[in-house]
Amino acid sequence: MLKSSSGVHDPAAMEAQPHVSINFDLPRFSLGVGDRFAHQAAAQLAACQLALEQGVEVIPVWNKSNREHTIIGSDPSQTRAAADAAVRDLAWQLPYFLDADHINLKTVGRFLAPCDFFTIDVADLIGQPASPASVDSFLGRHAELIGDVRIPGIEQPFRTDAEQVRRVANTFLAAVEEAGTIYRALAERKGAGSFVPEISMDETDRPQTPIELLIILAAVADEKIPIQTIAPKFTGRFNKGVDYVGDLTQFAREFEEDLAAIAFAVQTYGLPANLKLSVHSGSDKFSIYPAIYRALTRTGTGVHLKTAGTTWLEEVIGLAEAGWDGLAVAKEIYAEAFAHAADLTKPYATVIDIDSAQLPSPVLVNAWSSDQYTRALRHNQSDPAYNPSFRQLLHVGFKVAATLGDRYLRALETHRAVIAKNVTTNLFERHIRPVFLGQ
Numbered sequence: 194m195l196k197s198s199s200g201v202h203d204p205a206a207m208e209a210q211p212h213v214s215i216n217f218d219l220p221r222f223s224l225g226v227g228d229r230f231a232h233q234a235a236a237q238l239a240a241c242q243l244a245l246e247q248g249v250e251v252i253p254v255w256n257k258s259n260r261e262h263t264i265i266g267s268d269p270s271q272t273r274a275a276a277d278a279a280v281r282d283l284a285w286q287l288p289y290f291l292d293a294d295h296i297n298l299k300t301v302g303r304f305l306a307p308c309d310f311f312t313i314d315v316a317d318l319i320g321q322p323a324s325p326a327s328v329d330s331f332l333g334r335h336a337e338l339i340g341d342v343r344i345p346g347i348e349q350p351f352r353t354d355a356e357q358v359r360r361v362a363n364t365f366l367a368a369v370e371e372a373g374t375i376y377r378a379l380a381e382r383k384g385a386g387s388f389v390p391e392i393s394m395d396e397t398d399r400p401q402t403p404i405e406l407l408i409i410l411a412a413v414a415d416e417k418i419p420i421q422t423i424a425p426k427f428t429g430r431f432n433k434g435v436d437y438v439g440d441l442t443q444f445a446r447e448f449e450e451d452l453a454a455i456a457f458a459v460q461t462y463g464l465p466a467n468l469k470l471s472v473h474s475g476s477d478k479f480s481i482y483p484a485i486y487r488a489l490t491r492t493g494t495g496v497h498l499k500t501a502g503t504t505w506l507e508e509v510i511g512l513a514e515a516g517w518d519g520l521a522v523a524k525e526i527y528a529e530a531f532a533h534a535a536d537l538t539k540p541y542a543t544v545i546d547i548d549s550a551q552l553p554s555p556v557l558v559n560a561w562s563s564d565q566y567t568r569a570l571r572h573n574q575s576d577p578a579y580n581p582s583f584r585q586l587l588h589v590g591f592k593v594a595a596t597l598g599d600r601y602l603r604a605l606e607t608h609r610a611v612i613a614k615n616v617t618t619n620l621f622e623r624h625i626r627p628v629f630l631g632q
């Protein structure tokens with residue numbers, strides 16, 4: 194698998210020699226971490242260091258979407274500064290990346306300079322029919338996708354006919370063509386090979402099947418996009434901040450078949466050898482982690498796991514655990530989130546399941562101890578005090594902390610140590626351990 198010994202992102206070297214000595218191949222295991230308020234980069238990186246001490250290289254990728262920047266009023270250059278500072282302070286010697294998460298041509302501008310990983314989001318174009326001419330030429334080019342399609346690693350061949358492939362092409366070709374347009378615009382401005390391209394199709398209604406993934410990858414290769422990660426929509430529900438809801442057996446089978454489809458596409462269409470799945474988890478999909486670990490171990494392939502929002506919740510847990518003014522800020526955030534629940538949840542309507550009957554009143558929460566608050570929020574499903582509705586509301590409630598402005602940031606600084614402990618422990622124990630170490 195890929196090792197990039199030359200892939201050290203040294204900020205000083207970058208200034209002296211931009212895009213020369215740096216290897217932009219994403220290594221086998223990578224973790225998409227989010228740092229909403231740009232204060233936890235070091236605590237997040239510390240989790241990757243713990244992984245390294247256990248003998249596994251997990252590369253941090255700091256991702257923050259345009260939506261998050263807009264809600265908070267932050268800028269991607271701040272994420273870059275925080276990541277570079279953490280890497281310098283902790284003397285991290287392996288690669289690291291900054292992901293412009295879910296961008297398109299309209300939103301990419303401010304991400305161009307600070308980012309070296311671009312998640313090209315074309316989900317909106319899925320289902321918009323491509324031009325009949327490009328569908329025809331796709332079918333003409335890809336006779337291998339019609340009939341019995343045998344993918345090594347999948348027992349039964351997929352049986353397709355021209356009509357079916359035409360239908361799939363019609364569903365996805367316009368989206369992939371748009372990804373090509375965005376990729377070429379990025380390559381022109383940043384230089385081909387100087388960033389990691391990902392294509393995301395997760396924010397859509399229907400999961401893609403493995404044969405659809407293969408057809409999509411054939412189209413991606415036609416567009417000459419050297420993608421290193423692809424984020425399909427998987428079966429089941431990926432609600433924000435809470436565990437997976439769905440059929441675990443089916444997920445495991447689909448995941449393995451997706452890996453087989455990717456390996457086959459790399460061979461058949463000459464896509465980058467390090468191409469891997471990107472799992473946009475919406476944070477904390479603990480119950481699918483064992484299946485992911487087993488599949489990676491069996492096949493020797495890699496994965497990019499985005500679990501971004503989990504860190505913001507650990508900030509709130511840390512504040513609550515700190516007590517005093519920290520707990521007061523955590524309570525204030527909940528009270529405001531409760532008051533503005535309708536507005537806060539609107540952009541996330543399809544990815545949350547909050548039972549409002551389970552939301553405690555702010556009056557009740559204001560009387561809580563540190564212990565009561567952290568137990569309700571901490572993602573420990575074996576604790577009867579854990580409240581997934583409370584957690585989901587706070588997950589989408591980071592806008593409230595943004596409106597507290599300096600007061601929130603000061604609280605993060607005052608209680609830095611207890612927050613950092615929660616951030617690092619959460620990432621290492623609950624995410625890195627099960628996914629990358631199989632523990």
Ligand SMILES: [Zn+2]
Nearest residue numbers: 393395396473
């Ligand atoms: Zn996503």
